[in-house]
Amino acid sequence: MSTTIVISIIMTILIAATPILLASLGELVVEKSGVLNLGVEGMMLCGAVCGFGATVATGSLLAGFLAAMAAGVATAMIFAFLTLTLSANQVATGLALTIFGVGVSSLIGKPFVGRTVGRLEPLLPAALSDHPVLRVVFGYDILVYGAIALTAATAWFLTSTRPGLILRAVGESDSSAHAIGYPVIAIRAAAVAFGGAMAGLAGAYFSLALTPMWADRLTAGRGWIALALVVFASWKPGRLLLGAWLFGAVATFELQAKAMGATWLAPEFLAMLPYLATVVVLTLISMRRAGAEGSAPACLGKPFATA
Amino acid sequence: MAAPPEAPPLLELAGIGKSFPGVRANDAISFAVAPEEIHALIGENGAGKSTLVKIIYGVQQADEGVIRWRGAPVAIPSPKAARKLGVGMVFQHFSLFEPMTVIENIALGFDHAIDRRELERKVAQILSAYAIPLDPRRTVHTLSVGERQRIEIVRCLLQNPKLLIMDEPTSVLTPQEADRLFDTLRQLAREGCSILYISHKLGEIKALCDRATILRGGKVVGSCDPKQESTRRMAEMMIGAELKTVARAARAGGGQERIAVAHLSHPAPGHFGVALKDISLSVRAGEIFGIAGVAGNGQTELLLALSGETRSAPDMITLDGRAIGAFGPGRRRRLGLCAVPEERNGHAAAPDFTLAENTVLTARQRLGLVEHGFIATAKTRDYAARIIERFAVKAHGVSALARSLSGGNLQKFIMGREILQTPDALIVSQPTWGVDAGAAAAIHQALVDLAARGSAIVIISQDLDELLTLCDRLAVINEGKLSAPLAISGVSIEQIGLLMGGVHGEAAQRREERAHAPA
Structure with a gap:
């Protein structure tokens, strides 16, 4: 009995962590290139609704996820055009992008409210994925594994490949990179596009895997948590994984406490927990100043203009 | 050709x-x-x-x-x-x-x-x-x-x-x-x-x-x-003109001590900062004291400590015998100590302010540019115009934004803003960084004239020629430590270079310690 509960808690944590991990991986790459895109939540919502719509229209989950990524990229490109081409303020544009995403997703999603689709199934055959104990390892859908693999891939890309080195260089000193002859704007645009694709995918994980349905503001602020997580992880992919699991655990605690009918704490407070944890973690990190500042890309959030 | x-x-x-x-x-x-x-x-x-x-x-x-x-x-x-x-x-x-x-x-x-x-x-x-x-x-x-x-x-x-x-x-x-x-x-x-x-x-x-x-x-x-x-x-x-040489009147050496720094230490301010270690110096009225050194050896931190942006124990810094170590920049300025930091845009001047507005930043106390809580606009414009004229600053009038000036011209303006206040003590970092030879000579002359009027001046510079031309004595800062002061008359470039730690390896280090030892 208790093993079953532990296993199901672990599984819930890993699953709840997956969309946060996907979105924050994307944002990590964006921030490493020196761009601060606060529009993660908006891109996630656009991905969630477009993915859902595409799956409703075609019946294919693959089509849904691809459409979600495309939608994320498209939204991100609006951001890229405004901030990179026109040198608009990144913070203001990112906030506007989120508001835009909330509105557009609500508009597109109007006809889908209340509809459901078949959810993303576990990757491996039932013999493994439904096994009472082994399912803790084998019982997940492809994106749970994919997100973990992508974490490793991102870490490898940033530290050990030449494009990764160039990306970091652009984030550390855009003027130096430009002086050497790297196309700063193009590299940043590519990073922003990647961030959009990952946010779109994360959004679709909500609408096609977690709760296979559409509702307004389905992602419920998880985009903000993904943003906080990047800082929490000091821009290191490995720590991103730990952080995502931590937030997954807090979110799971909230669900479990509700399910067990905990009355000692008002449900509103339970719902607050993940966000409260975000605030606490960000505060703690910023108190440890040297650590956080030392690892932030030096050009983060600063517009680059060719002089 | x-x-x-x-x-x-x-x-x-x-x-x-x-x-x-x-x-x-x-x-x-x-x-x-x-x-x-x-x-x-x-x-x-x-x-x-x-x-x-x-x-x-x-x-x-x-x-x-x-x-x-x-x-x-x-x-x-x-x-x-x-x-x-x-x-x-x-x-x-x-x-x-x-x-x-x-x-x-x-x-x-x-x-x-x-x-x-x-x-x-x-x-x-x-x-x-x-x-x-x-x-x-x-x-x-x-x-x-x-x-x-x-x-x-x-x-x-x-x-x-x-x-x-x-x-x-x-x-x-x-x-x-x-x-x-x-x-x-x-x-x-x-x-x-x-x-x-x-x-x-x-x-x-x-x-x-x-x-x-x-x-x-x-x-x-x-x-x-x-x-x-x-x-x-x-x-x-x-x-394109004849070069003026800085005219320097022979100075009476025995003026009163104006600035004194005693055993000033301060931890490194951040990741890439330098800690100040037991710095002592003394500058008399009419004296120009130089601080040489390779960039990043504590010059920035020392300037901040002297200007009042970072504070220390009260008696670590004294001005005319008064302990000012715990005072902020505003109070030090009122007492007669002005400072010019190295970074012009964003530290010495607000880039998006006009030149007239920029005078208010550091000259309001000594020149009364703020009256009853309001900026005395006419006075600020007059003062800015005076600086522009006196230091031949190339700018489109007193309403030009600081950011619109070239680096050298902004430097002239900032130097002028402090010098024309005739402070009792002036701390400047890189007074002629990026300034052309003609303008540098003008700034040098103004500093010498200010000293002749009895001010004590500290120049922090990486330009040895500049220090050798202007200063009476100089000391070298290396890794946050200040060497014993050297009289300009008896010092060679090699000696200063060694103190700067420019030669790699232990020898320079040992030589530096030996230079410290007799002090």
Whole structure:
């Protein structure tokens, strides 16, 4: 009995962590290139609704996820055009992008409210994925594994490949990179596009895997948590994984406490927990100043203009 | 300019012109660099040197004119194209990435992927061939400026350049580091690489260069053989007028002590900061005290401690006998101590304020520019106009934004803003950084005049010539420690250089400690 509960808690944590991990991986790459895109939540919502719509229209989950990524990229490109081409303020544009995403997703999603689709199934055959104990390892859908693999891939890309080195260089000193002859704007645009694709995918994980349905503001602020997580992880992919699991655990605690009918704490407070944890973690990190500042890309959030 | 007769020029510029909104940066510039030649490009700030080399290196495009490479016209649309031709460039402001290692920084200088082990082998080869001391595994932010410059040089050498452009390479080096650099450059020239050397330090151009082209106001105004020409004559060609020498009245040495710093220590302010360790100095009325040192050895931190931006125990700093260590900048200014930080835009001046508004920032207390809580606009405009006139600041009136001024002009304005307040004590960092020779002489004269009126002045500078001209005594700051003061009359450049820690290894360190010991 208790093993079953532990296993199901672990599984819930890993699953709840997956969309946060996907979105924050994307944002990590964006921030490493020196761009601060606060529009993660908006891109996630656009991905969630477009993915859902595409799956409703075609019946294919693959089509849904691809459409979600495309939608994320498209939204991100609006951001890229405004901030990179026109040198608009990144913070203001990112906030506007989120508001835009909330509105557009609500508009597109109007006809889908209340509809459901078949959810993303576990990757491996039932013999493994439904096994009472082994399912803790084998019982997940492809994106749970994919997100973990992508974490490793991102870490490898940033530290050990030449494009990764160039990306970091652009984030550390855009003027130096430009002086050497790297196309700063193009590299940043590519990073922003990647961030959009990952946010779109994360959004679709909500609408096609977690709760296979559409509702307004389905992602419920998880985009903000993904943003906080990047800082929490000091821009290191490995720590991103730990952080995502931590937030997954807090979110799971909230669900479990509700399910067990905990009355000692008002449900509103339970719902607050993940966000409260975000605030606490960000505060703690910023108190440890040297650590956080030392690892932030030096050009983060600063517009680059060719002089 | 005609090419040297014996060889076809490696690089030839013909009628190069470039305009920016409101400025003609380059106008019909023609000259040629011969193979194996060390060619100097000299001129004041704003003469168009930087623009011209950016055009040669493909960072910017000329509006008109032709570039010929070994006699054939070429287009250089990007730095990549320049490197392909065989042009390498070491920038005045290095294009380095602080949190990355030396080898990563070098890899970023390549246009194509390169095997790490192969790269390490090549770098080791270059380092030993040119006897360049540099550890490829170190992180850049732990390196001295001289070491950083070597990264840039190694980056260039790996491309086997035919022409190496050096933009103001010695402005940040100790004399010993500069000598080491010259050895490397001479060796390169012998091996067939031409060098285009940009500087306004005429002494080193005389020592190093075969030919010099002189720019003024975006035009070529002459060329000469620097080994034959006197530095004075070259300086006059550069500024287009006769050079004024700073007139310095003999000063009575025994003025009263005005600024005293006693055992000032302060922890490093941040990740890349330097801790101040037990600093003591004393400056008398009418005295100019110099603080020499390589950038990043605590100069910034010392200036902040003296200006009041970082505070210390009250009696660590005294002004006319009064303990002011715990006071902030505003209060110190009221008491008569003004300061000019090194960074002009954003620290000494607010870039988006007008010049008149910028006077309020530091002159409000002493000149009463704020009355009953309101800014006395007319007074601020008058004061700004006075500074502009007295220091010949080139600006579109007192309502010009600080950011619209060139670096040198803003520097003149900021220096003027403090000097015209006739403070009892003045702390300045890099008073003539990026200021042309004519204006530098004017600033120097103003400082000397201020001292003659009985003010105590501390000058923190990396320009040794400047300190040797102006100061009565100087001390050297190295890793947050200040050496014992040296009287200018009895000091040699070598001695100061050693104190700066420019020579690597233990010897310099020991010598420095010995210099401290008798104090």
